Amino acid sequence: xxxxxxxxxxxxxxxxxxxxxxxxxxxxxxxxxxxxxxxxxxxxxxxxxxxxxxxxxxxxxxxxxxxxxxxxxxxxxxxxxxxxxxxxxxxxxxxxxxxxxxxxxxxxxxxxxxxxxxxxxxxxxxxxxxxxxxxxxxxxxxxxxxxxxxxxxxxxxxxxxxxxxxxxxxxxxxxxxxxxxxxxxxxxxxxxxx
Numbered sequence: 382x383x384x385x386x387x388x389x390x391x392x393x394x395x396x397x398x399x400x401x402x403x404x405x406x407x408x409x410x411x412x413x414x415x416x417x418x419x420x421x422x423x424x425x426x427x428x429x430x431x432x433x434x435x436x437x438x439x440x441x442x443x444x445x446x447x448x449x450x451x452x453x454x455x456x457x458x459x460x461x462x463x464x465x466x467x468x469x470x471x472x473x474x475x476x477x478x479x480x481x482x483x484x485x486x487x488x489x490x491x492x493x494x495x496x497x498x499x500x501x502x503x504x505x506x507x508x509x510x511x512x513x514x515x516x517x518x519x520x521x522x523x524x525x526x527x528x529x530x531x532x533x534x535x536x537x538x539x540x541x542x543x544x545x546x547x548x549x550x551x552x553x554x555x556x557x558x559x560x561x562x563x564x565x566x567x568x569x570x571x572x573x574x575x
Contacts, residue, residue: 401450404459410447411465414440418472436473441481444469448489454505457496458489467537483545485509491519494534498527
């Protein structure tokens with residue numbers, strides 16, 4: 382756990398966050414972070430100035446702390462946790478976290494997708510660490526990835542106003558050559574829109 386996460390873990394005793402006892406509890410706690418991002422109020426924003434619709438470094442630390450809680454650290458990221466992270470990302474109109482949340486989102490979603498497909502994944506502690514490159518453990522091809530999981534990932538990305546570059550790169554690799562014609566046509570579509 383990063384030093385920022387450990388300092389937030391120490392201060393968590395001062396706020397009203399439920400103890401994370403399982404992955405469902407982690408998803409509930411992540412939704413409290415989402416609510417704080419939306420309103421600028423709540424247990425994860427107490428004691429600091431937090432603007433609504435802003436995701437700051439402290440919010441990213443809260444997400445990291447929740448995802449690395451001792452009750453869940455040895456289990457793969459669940460779909461409910463990944464969906465809560467997508468909701469947090471969608472709620473934030475502004476980011477002041479230095480990219481940590483996007484990194485955490487990409488790693489958590491791919492961790493879930495690989496594990497749900499029966500592929501081996503490292504522990505959350507390793508996979509979600511800021512210093513761990515996602516390419517060092519994530520699958521780089523769709524071979525072995527459950528088609529339903531790929532469809533879920535695609536549905537989460539449809540209509541998003543903000544794209545996570547790390548996640549998009551991995552998603553393109555997972556989907557593979559089937560998307561190459563669409564990817565190659567993007568510059569043409571962008572030129573038409575200007």
